[in-house]
Amino acid sequence: MRQEDIWDSVAAQAYDTPGTGMFAADVVGATVDRLVELAGGGEALEFAIGTGRVAVPLAERGVKVTGIELSTAMIEQLRQKVDEATIPVVVGDMATTAAPGEHALVYLVFNTIGNLLTQAEQVECFRNAARHLTPGGRFVVELGVPDLRRLPPGQPGVVFATDEGYIGVDSYDPLRQHLVSHHFHFGDDRQARVFRTPQRYVWPAELDLMGQLAGFQLESRHADWRGAEFTAESRSHVSVYRLA
Structure with missing residues (x-):
């Protein structure tokens, strides 16, 4: 996008x-x-x-x-x-x-x-x-x-934040120095809202x-x-x- x-x-x-x-x-x-x-x-x-x-x-x-x-x-x-x-x-x-x-x-x-x-x-x-x-x-x-020290070998992403109604996950592409931050917001139902921000670190x-x-x-x-x-x-x- x-x-x-x-x-x-x-x-x-x-x-x-x-x-x-x-x-x-x-x-x-x-x-x-x-x-x-x-x-x-x-x-x-x-x-x-x-x-x-x-x-x-x-x-x-x-x-x-x-x-x-x-x-x-x-x-x-x-x-x-x-x-x-x-x-x-x-x-x-x-x-x-x-x-x-x-x-x-x-x-x-x-x-x-x-x-x-x-x-x-x-x-x-x-x-x-x-x-x-x-x-x-x-x-x-x-x-x-x-923060690549948190990324285990073979694992493409890590959780960077958790809170009531929220989870944040970063996924990495080390070859291009790219990461995408995925922000999941959710309530009591089965649906979650997702907001993604791509970046070059x-x-x-x-x-x-x-x-x-x-x-x-x-x-x-x-x-x-x-x-x-x-x-x-x-x-x-x-x-x-x-x-x-």
């Missing part, structure tokens, strides 16, 4: 979970605090802005934010929060679409670079970020570390090479937005790349 078909009106309307998960106040607060610091008073551009989970509170902190978003359904949800004058959004993909303005910061959160399903597209995403940045500007990527060292190809150098890498040390046991990272 195309990404714009995956993120349709049904997915967009169910995307926001105020106060829980990635919408929890401490998660959003730490993200916004760090992005305000990295913007340094300049303008910011969010690739795959979605429903504005990060962009809206960032704009409320005084940072001028522009977005690029492929899904018009996600933009419609964003427009219920803020208007075009407050946070302008250009419809398009994050690898090729251009947005107006000069930006000190481009950011891409919550594994979204994985929505680009080829290495070439992910490299182009870095190059697109570079095109939007002023000299010395920063590109920030939040991304999970591939990226190793941190591979991400650094993509940055170098686009003219970036890695400035910092931490395990979270609060600056925890990144170690071999870290499940995710926030990597900051600086344009020469």
Whole structure:
């Protein structure tokens, strides 16, 4: 499926979970605090802005934010929060679409670079970020570390989450560095609702090479937005790349 078909009106309307998960106040607060610091008073551009989970509170902190978003359904949800004058959004993909303005910061959160399903597209995403940045500007990527150590030999998938009325399963294609997250939601009847998101997972060292190809150098890498040390046991990272 195309990404714009995956993120349709049904997915967009169910995307926001105020106060829980990635919408929890401490998660959003730490993200916004760090992005305000990295913007340094300049303008910011969010690739795959979605429903504005990060962009809206960032704009409320005084940072001028522009977005690029492929899904018009996600933009419609964003427009219920803020208007075009407050946070302008250009419809398009994050690898090729251009947005107006000069930006000190481009950011891409919550594994979204994985929505680009080829290495070439992910490299182009870095190059697109570079095109939007002023000299010395920063590109920030939040991304999970591939968790292949949980995958036994010969087993193509693992359960990553269980909760009342929910099971999450990741299935892997190691040859293409692809995974599909399968989200099963169910009630008391025999029917379950399934939502699938295909991704291309990226190793941190591979991400650094993509940055170098686009003219970036890695400035910092931490395990979270609060600056925890990144170690071999870290499940995710926030990597900051600086344009020469």
